[in-house]
Amino acid sequence: xxxxxxxxxxxxxxxxxxxxxxxxxxxxxxxxxxxxxxxxxxxxxxxxxxxxxxxxxxxxxxxxxxxxxxxxxxxxxxxxxxxxxxxxxxxxxxxxxxxxxxxxxxxxxxxxxxxxxxxx
Amino acid sequence: xxxxxxxxxxxxxxxxxxxxxxxxxxxxxxxxxxxxxxxxxxxxxxxxxxxxxxxxxxxxxxxxxxxxxxxxxxxxxxxxxxxxxxxxxxxxxxxxxxxxxxxxxxxxxxxxxxx
Numbered sequence: 481x482x483x484x485x486x487x488x489x490x491x492x493x494x495x496x497x498x499x500x501x502x503x504x505x506x507x508x509x510x511x512x513x514x515x516x517x518x519x520x521x522x523x524x525x526x527x528x529x530x531x532x533x534x535x536x537x538x539x540x541x542x543x544x545x546x547x548x549x550x551x552x553x554x555x556x557x558x559x560x561x562x563x564x565x566x567x568x569x570x571x572x573x574x575x576x577x578x579x580x581x582x583x584x585x586x587x588x589x590x591x592x593x594x595x596x597x598x599x600x
Numbered sequence: 601x602x603x604x605x606x607x608x609x610x611x612x613x614x615x616x617x618x619x620x621x622x623x624x625x626x627x628x629x630x631x632x633x634x635x636x637x638x639x640x641x642x643x644x645x646x647x648x649x650x651x652x653x654x655x656x657x658x659x660x661x662x663x664x665x666x667x668x669x670x671x672x673x674x675x676x677x678x679x680x681x682x683x684x685x686x687x688x689x690x691x692x693x694x695x696x697x698x699x700x701x702x703x704x705x706x707x708x709x710x711x712x713x714x715x
Contacts, residue, residue, distance in 0.1 A: 484642075513702045515703075517706075522708065523689060523691075523708050523709045523711070524706065524707075524708045524709075525691060525693075525706035525709075526706075527703060527704075527705070530702070530703060571642060571643070573643075575702060577702075584631070584650045584653075585648045585650070585656050586631070586695065586702055586704070587633065587645045587648060587656075587659070588633075588635075588643065588645070588704065589645075590642035590643040590644075591642055592640075592641055592642045593641075593642055
């Protein structure tokens with residue numbers, strides 16, 4: 481069974497600093513997808529960034545980038561030039577492609593989340 | 601276009617009552633998921649719908665939980681004889697299984713409180 485672990489329950493940094501959130505996962509699959517989602521107090525779960533396991537190049541989205549280490553099963557999120565609006569819960573999630581045409585379920589396996597606080 | 605919407609935003613009920621939670625997916629998205637988020641925890645998969653196929657109910661925690669999806673669009677999650685441990689945020693997500701096959705888009709959730 482797949483598992484996702486986020487070892488940092490809470491982190492806080494000053495505005496404009498860089499912060500890295502950790503995520504490790506366990507799977508025997510070779511092909512899969514990894515995600516970081518952001519959940520602000522509004523509860524809306526917002527996709528931050530996604531990574532396809534077969535791509536060695538780390539995904540980037542503006543100030544957000546990942547360090548994907550497939551052999552180590554590590555998928556950390558780096559937020560550069562942090563902003564007050566980045567304050568939120570951050571969840572790491574994993575999914576694998578369905579195993580057959582009869583099964584199209586891409587259900588996500590989630591970590592417990594990291595509460596990130598950006599201080600002014 | 602509009603995102604995933606859920607109603608009600610908040611629901612307070614008494615133990616033993618039945619509740620219905622509604623999800624309107626993004627138009628054209630054929631896949632729909634329900635997840636439960638208990639306080640301070642990650643999300644737990646409940647049920648998955650894809651088109652007209654039989655739903656994957658493997659995540660439903662008990663037979664008090666059921667869900668349906670009418671016309672391949674709107675979905676309703678029903679919890680019968682609610683218990684205090686059912687208190688959580690219930691999140692719905694939809695996905696365009698015909699195109700971008702691996703990214704789910706979430707609604708704002710329904711916070712259920714069972715007294």
